[in-house]
Amino acid sequence: MVEAAVFQGLSWNPVNDVQQLVSFPFMVNALEAGTIVAVMAGVTGWFMVLRRQTFAGHSLSVIAFPGAAAATLAGLPIALGYFSFCGISALALAGIAGSRRSLSAESAAIGSVQALALGLGFLFVSLYHGVLNGLDSLLFGTFLGITSGQVAVLLAVAVVTIVLVAAAGRPLFFASVDADVARASGVPVGLLGFGFLLVLGLSVAETSQITGALLVFALLVTPAATAHQLTARPAVGIALSVAIALGVTWLGLALAYFSIYPVGFFVTSLSFALYVLVRLVRVVTGRQSRNALTSEPA
Amino acid sequence: MFAQEFMRNALIAGSFVGLACGLVGYFVVLRAQVFAGDALSHVAFTGALAAAVIGVDIRAGLFTATILGGVLLGALGNRARADDVVIGSLFAWTLGLGVLFLSIFTTKSSAGNGTAGVRVLFGSIFGLSGTDVRVSVVLAVLASLALLTIARPLLFASLDTAVAAAQGVPVRALGLGFLALVGLVAAQASQAVGALLLLGLLAAPAGAAHRLTTNPFRGLLLSAALAVGAVWLGLTLSYVFPTLPPSSMIIASAVGIYALATAATAALPDRHAGQT
Numbered sequence: 001m002v003e004a005a006v007f008q009g010l011s012w013n014p015v016n017d018v019q020q021l022v023s024f025p026f027m028v029n030a031l032e033a034g035t036i037v038a039v040m041a042g043v044t045g046w047f048m049v050l051r052r053q054t055f056a057g058h059s060l061s062v063i064a065f066p067g068a069a070a071a072t073l074a075g076l077p078i079a080l081g082y083f084s085f086c087g088i089s090a091l092a093l094a095g096i097a098g099s100r101r102s103l104s105a106e107s108a109a110i111g112s113v114q115a116l117a118l119g120l121g122f123l124f125v126s127l128y129h130g131v132l133n134g135l136d137s138l139l140f141g142t143f144l145g146i147t148s149g150q151v152a153v154l155l156a157v158a159v160v161t162i163v164l165v166a167a168a169g170r171p172l173f174f175a176s177v178d179a180d181v182a183r184a185s186g187v188p189v190g191l192l193g194f195g196f197l198l199v200l201g202l203s204v205a206e207t208s209q210i211t212g213a214l215l216v217f218a219l220l221v222t223p224a225a226t227a228h229q230l231t232a233r234p235a236v237g238i239a240l241s242v243a244i245a246l247g248v249t250w251l252g253l254a255l256a257y258f259s260i261y262p263v264g265f266f267v268t269s270l271s272f273a274l275y276v277l278v279r280l281v282r283v284v285t286g287r288q289s290r291n292a293l294t295s296e297p298a
Numbered sequence: 299m300f301a302q303e304f305m306r307n308a309l310i311a312g313s314f315v316g317l318a319c320g321l322v323g324y325f326v327v328l329r330a331q332v333f334a335g336d337a338l339s340h341v342a343f344t345g346a347l348a349a350a351v352i353g354v355d356i357r358a359g360l361f362t363a364t365i366l367g368g369v370l371l372g373a374l375g376n377r378a379r380a381d382d383v384v385i386g387s388l389f390a391w392t393l394g395l396g397v398l399f400l401s402i403f404t405t406k407s408s409a410g411n412g413t414a415g416v417r418v419l420f421g422s423i424f425g426l427s428g429t430d431v432r433v434s435v436v437l438a439v440l441a442s443l444a445l446l447t448i449a450r451p452l453l454f455a456s457l458d459t460a461v462a463a464a465q466g467v468p469v470r471a472l473g474l475g476f477l478a479l480v481g482l483v484a485a486q487a488s489q490a491v492g493a494l495l496l497l498g499l500l501a502a503p504a505g506a507a508h509r510l511t512t513n514p515f516r517g518l519l520l521s522a523a524l525a526v527g528a529v530w531l532g533l534t535l536s537y538v539f540p541t542l543p544p545s546s547m548i549i550a551s552a553v554g555i556y557a558l559a560t561a562a563t564a565a566l567p568d569r570h571a572g573q574t
Contacts, residue, residue: 221386228383272394
């Protein structure tokens with residue numbers, strides 16, 4: 001820790017520890033940013049799992065990396081790179097999904113887009129010498145050095161995304177659960193799918209600034225998958241997904257603060273442990289018949 | 299270009315890796331398992347870094363992790379096709395574990411090893427030794443032979459699982475074996491183009507082949523040929539322009555071929571509408 005002079009280590013007194021945690025401005029920023037990101041990832045992730053778009057979500061998250069690398073190379077703010085690349089590739093993925101090709105053709109296209117993005121990212125990084133440490137934090141995230149300005153940007157984007165999802169929530173849910181019936185009753189299914197990918201792109205761009213491009217996925221998919229295991233009711237599910245995302249982010253940040261290991265490891269491990277636990281409990285209690293929402297491909 | 303030993307090594311190893319990736323990739327795309335391939339590439343990263351932390355050969359970690367990962371993914375899903383939410387949760391965590399190993403490794407080793415993570419993620423095809431090349435040639439040939447042996451029943455099982463099962467084809471065992479094979483090839487490819495980029499070599503040439511022909515065996519050959527072509531083109535580009543990293547160029551070539559194939563077939567009348 002840089003502030004070794006003030007850093008006291010874990011005292012095992014919860015009040016003390018929390019006080020210590022929030023006594024540094026960088027930690028307060030990190031906690032605020034983490035909270036914003038977790039709420040948004042919990043909401044969009046829930047819909048992503050419902051719509052079975054985990055592969056698309058993962059590709060979007062990977063695309064955040066070349067975005068950041070390109071912005072670094074061009075000397076622009078990194079957030080700009082994240083948002084523009086994720087937005088553009090969400091449009092590309094929506095185009096791929098919208099052309100109504102078969103599942104295998106779609107997955108090949110998504111895979112190619114993703115690989116190209118990573119290849120470009122590596123290219124940008126090697127063109128821009130001396131960001132080796134930067135590379136690690138682009139890929140795996142860092143909670144050090146988040147500025148108040150960044151927190152404000154995160155908050156603005158999060159409010160926009162959540163308002164959009166809330167506004168389109170009911171028809172989006174309908175379209176995700178049964179696209180054919182929804183289309184028949186006049187819901188603009190194609191447009192919703194398109195819009196959702198854009199929102200997903202936004203939230204991925206935002207999340208990757210904290211967790212890094214490679215670990216966004218942990219916050220998007222795992223809490224949502226756990227929530228889907230626990231309940232089929234949309235409102236409860238979304239709330240649960242947000243709560244889990246918040247819990248793992250806070251705990252992950254705190255653990256990373258008190259240890260020398262990276263925050264990404266703690267966040268992913270905590271959320272995955274919870275997911276495994278929930279699945280195990282479900283198997284043990286014999287509720288094998290999964291709810292119709294999670295077992296039926298949309 | 300051929301006078302340089304590192305270039306010869308890269309070309310030989312790259313060709314065989316491309317061959318195996320093209321063949322396996324054809325089925326990966328056919329079975330819509332690109333996401334599983336993606337997951338295995340992340341498993342490769344963690345495996346390699348775990349080996350680095352323990353202090354054993356990186357290659358051992360790579361192969362163990364990806365082959366086990368393939369079998370695990372197969373075992374978790376129905377009919378040996380893993381559920382994408384399960385894959386997602388599992389590999390998000392695997393990656394988190396990989397980050398832990400990376401940070402342990404970089405803190406405990408000297409500054410000279412600080413690039414280990416980057417090497418594993420993005421490959422170092424120009425740094426292969428003669429032994430590396432021999433090992434990857436042998437493994438690629440083995441993987442290709444194994445795939446060609448199971449190609450017919452696997453094709454049947456992929457196109458119509460229910461009918462194949464009724465005919466006595468061991469659908470589940472084939473699915474598991476196939477994913478293990480994908481793991482083997484992924485480990486190989488991650489030495490050449492890196493754990494993060496191998497997906498491009500699996501998906502793009504095979505996707506192009508699927509667009510260009512519906513005949514499975516022609517498609518299989520075409521996919522392998524395109525993958526090898528992409529490796530050659532990428533290596534040449536990177537040799538001519540030394541600032542461009544080879545793995546990025548290989549992937550860019552593969553995706554370029556895919557984009558060309560898509561554009562070419564889109565321009566023609568839609569003969570491929572019913573293609574699976």
